[in-house]
Amino acid sequence: MTWSDISDLLWEGFQETAWMVGLSAVLTAVGGLLLGVLLVLTARGGLLAAPPLNALLGLVVNVGRSLPFIILLVAVIPFTRAVVGTTIGTTAAIVPLTIGAIPFYARIVETALREVPADVVSAAIAMGSSRRQIVGKVLLREARPALVAGLTITVIALVGYSAMAGVVGGGGLGDLAIRYGYQRFETEVMIATVVVLVVFVQLIQMLGDVVVRRLSHR
Amino acid sequence: MITVSGLRKTYHARRREVVAVNDVDLEVRPGEIFGVLGRSGAGKSTLLRCVNLLERPDAGTVLVDGVELTALSDRKLRAARRRVGMIHQHFALLSSRTVAGNVAFPLEVAGVPRTQRSARVAELLELVGLSDRAGAYPAQLSGGQKQRVGIARALAAEPTVLLSDEATSALDPDTTRSILDLLLDLNRRLGLTILLITHEMDVVKRVCHAAAVMREGRFTESGPVSELLLTEGSELAAGLFPLPAVQTRQGETAFDVTVSGPAADEPLLSELVRELGVDIRLLGGGVETLAATRAGRLRLAVAGRGEDAAGFLRRRGALVTEVTR
Ligand SMILES: Nc1ncnc2c1ncn2[C@@H]1O[C@H](COP(=O)(O)OP(=O)(O)OP(=O)(O)O)[C@@H](O)[C@H]1O
Numbered sequence: 001m002t003w004s005d006i007s008d009l010l011w012e013g014f015q016e017t018a019w020m021v022g023l024s025a026v027l028t029a030v031g032g033l034l035l036g037v038l039l040v041l042t043a044r045g046g047l048l049a050a051p052p053l054n055a056l057l058g059l060v061v062n063v064g065r066s067l068p069f070i071i072l073l074v075a076v077i078p079f080t081r082a083v084v085g086t087t088i089g090t091t092a093a094i095v096p097l098t099i100g101a102i103p104f105y106a107r108i109v110e111t112a113l114r115e116v117p118a119d120v121v122s123a124a125i126a127m128g129s130s131r132r133q134i135v136g137k138v139l140l141r142e143a144r145p146a147l148v149a150g151l152t153i154t155v156i157a158l159v160g161y162s163a164m165a166g167v168v169g170g171g172g173l174g175d176l177a178i179r180y181g182y183q184r185f186e187t188e189v190m191i192a193t194v195v196v197l198v199v200f201v202q203l204i205q206m207l208g209d210v211v212v213r214r215l216s217h218r
Numbered sequence: 219m220i221t222v223s224g225l226r227k228t229y230h231a232r233r234r235e236v237v238a239v240n241d242v243d244l245e246v247r248p249g250e251i252f253g254v255l256g257r258s259g260a261g262k263s264t265l266l267r268c269v270n271l272l273e274r275p276d277a278g279t280v281l282v283d284g285v286e287l288t289a290l291s292d293r294k295l296r297a298a299r300r301r302v303g304m305i306h307q308h309f310a311l312l313s314s315r316t317v318a319g320n321v322a323f324p325l326e327v328a329g330v331p332r333t334q335r336s337a338r339v340a341e342l343l344e345l346v347g348l349s350d351r352a353g354a355y356p357a358q359l360s361g362g363q364k365q366r367v368g369i370a371r372a373l374a375a376e377p378t379v380l381l382s383d384e385a386t387s388a389l390d391p392d393t394t395r396s397i398l399d400l401l402l403d404l405n406r407r408l409g410l411t412i413l414l415i416t417h418e419m420d421v422v423k424r425v426c427h428a429a430a431v432m433r434e435g436r437f438t439e440s441g442p443v444s445e446l447l448l449t450e451g452s453e454l455a456a457g458l459f460p461l462p463a464v465q466t467r468q469g470e471t472a473f474d475v476t477v478s479g480p481a482a483d484e485p486l487l488s489e490l491v492r493e494l495g496v497d498i499r500l501l502g503g504g505v506e507t508l509a510a511t512r513a514g515r516l517r518l519a520v521a522g523r524g525e526d527a528a529g530f531l532r533r534r535g536a537l538v539t540e541v542t543r
Pocket residue numbers: 229230231236237238256257258259260261262263264265417
């Protein structure tokens with residue numbers, strides 16, 4: 001295989017990975033924030049205390065987190081068909097990736113929001129804030145650095161999960177490394193893929209760190 | 219200005235019941251600084267948090283500025299809370315907002331338009347002497363500066379009442395003094411009514427007109443400081459004027475003599491000596507200017523004619539307690 005073949009493959013794989021990870025990261029951020037906020041609000045002593053609902057949400061999150069990703073990938077196929085109309089391809093892979101990552105990020109969000117000091121929340125209540133204002137102006141706002149740091153971890157985990165997307169024909173860099181490097185012994189392709197992945201992950205981490213530093217005023 | 223009656227709050231923690239506030243009545247008059255003094259766990263914070271209903275009391279009513287907070291719907295309560303400022307031991311500032319942003323918070327919550335907000339914020343920062351730190355973040359400030367921001371924020375929505383939960387407990391003595399001076403100044407200039415809780419006798423000494431001592435959820439004494447001083451067995455009086463152990467000689471009678479108000483500045487002792495021709499020894503005590511009144515408390519040993527001496531001092535308005543051993 002020539003270097004130009006390899007770079008074509010890499011470019012294509014990179015685009016697939018970026019699409020899968022990018023879109024599922026956005027969906028995960030939204031879903032994880034919603035679920036995380038709900039976990040905090042419905043907890044005992046929370047602003048919308050509802051312990052039974054909280055227990056149910058906790059269970060759903062734990063089930064989501066304990067399922068090996070490869071099993072989730074296959075298990076959600078019927079759901080994927082209902083949502084995107086097909087069960088194979090890069091876009092189809094986004095559904096299980098998002099479903100797998102939301103519970104992961106939701107727990108990070110929950111932890112980050114709990115770190116906001118109780119007296120700060122109580123001060124906001126004493127100033128006449130509504131629940132909506134407390135969530136938006138206090139909890140989410142004060143936790144921003146931790147939320148971004150957690151999202152960085154989640155996105156990098158998504159890069160890892162996306163390597164398994166080949167199972168549903170998702171493609172991407174991970175799939176490339178498995179197909180060429182592992183199954184066809186094209187060592188150069190595998191090494192090149194791994195290098196690209198390392199650089200990609202490194203860039204995500206650096207970007208995350210920069211944003212966290214700008215948001216953090218502790 | 220603040221009227222609390224029959225207030226009761228019980229916590230249920232691990233099958234154990236803690237009656238944090240047990241049937242407390244409290245009256246803070248307009249323009250008064252009222253201090254609640256008590257040891258750790260006495261229920262002071264719980265009492266304060268019941269006043270703006272951060273905690274729902276199990277029984278009793280809370281009136282602030284004529285409005286019964288305990289009877290309000292959630293929406294009305296939110297509006298009413300804006301009329302009650304609160305400052306906290308650990309400042310409770312938003313770390314993600316600048317000084318100006320923190321002070322603007324209550325205005326934002328109340329829906330005050332941006333242009334009015336910034337004018338009001340500038341005014342408040344001027345009031346607490348932090349105009350030059352408007353753009354700083356709380357993490358860049360000293361404890362005293364943080365508490366000034368806390369005070370500016372608490373005053374933003376022009377409350378009639380300020381609640382203070384150990385506002386100076388995390389500060390060193392000098393900073394404590396400057397924060398207490400600021401509170402006194404606000405009390406005088408704005409007529410702000412302040413309900414503060416503390417475990418430091420010095421705070422009561424410096425700023426309180428009236429006070430209560432709290433113990434295991436109850437008030438053991440309560441009233442104007444000048445009256446409490448003249449009350450037999452007052453813990454507040456004993457705390458404000460610590461006295462040394464009684465050491466009397468043969469034939470001496472020992473008395474604790476407490477005076478408050480103008481009597482504190484009269485030459486009572488020399489009159490006593492002249493009138494009765496007795497010898498007296500001073501065992502300890504002092505005369506001080508409190509926020510509420512001039513007051514003094516002395517431990518005396520009188521050689522002979524103890525009864526007459528006590529009678530003389532009582533007639534001059536002093537509280538006299540015999541402590542001979
Ligand atoms: N949320 C709570 N749940 C259970 N018990 C509580 C709670 N808050 C306070 N208590 C209990 O109520 C009692 C009074 O507590 P409170 O915080 O009012 O005391 P305090 O006088 O403010 O003490 P400190 O000076 O240490 O702040 C304590 O025994 C405390 O353990």
